[in-house]
Amino acid sequence: MVSDCIYRVSLGSDFPHWERFNLFLTVVGYDPTGEKVCYVSSTTKNDDGTIEVATPPCHHIDIYGYVIANSFPETIVIREAPPFQSILRVYRDGDLVESSHHGTNQWGGLTVSGYRIPKE
Numbered sequence: 001m002v003s004d005c006i007y008r009v010s011l012g013s014d015f016p017h018w019e020r021f022n023l024f025l026t027v028v029g030y031d032p033t034g035e036k037v038c039y040v041s042s043t044t045k046n047d048d049g050t051i052e053v054a055t056p057p058c059h060h061i062d063i064y065g066y067v068i069a070n071s072f073p074e075t076i077v078i079r080e081a082p083p084f085q086s087i088l089r090v091y092r093d094g095d096l097v098e099s100s101h102h103g104t105n106q107w108g109g110l111t112v113s114g115y116r117i118p119k120e
């Protein structure tokens with residue numbers, strides 16, 4: 001039988017105006033049969049501006065992340081407000097297993113929905 005793992009997921013950016021965005025991160029954990037065993041979420045940014053959640057032991061996870069603009073960019077000219085990179089990192093039992101960059105619209109934000117991280 002495959003042992004369960006603890007997953008830690010973080011979402012952040014080095015974008016200089018990152019504080020303009022509200023963050024919501026949810027992780028759903030499953031057992032080997034696909035039955036949901038946990039649901040963890042957060043809307044609280046850490047001191048470094050990232051948001052992070054950790055699961056209890058589970059087999060695999062789905063990630064749902066939202067970056068939502070809470071104010072307008074510095075300019076109203078769309079071409080002067082290009083997308084920036086948000087970084088999603090996933091750790092399994094302390095080991096980095098996924099680091100993905102997502103283009104984030106300064107006007108519309110970002111939605112990461114159903115991003116599956118398998119056991120292996």
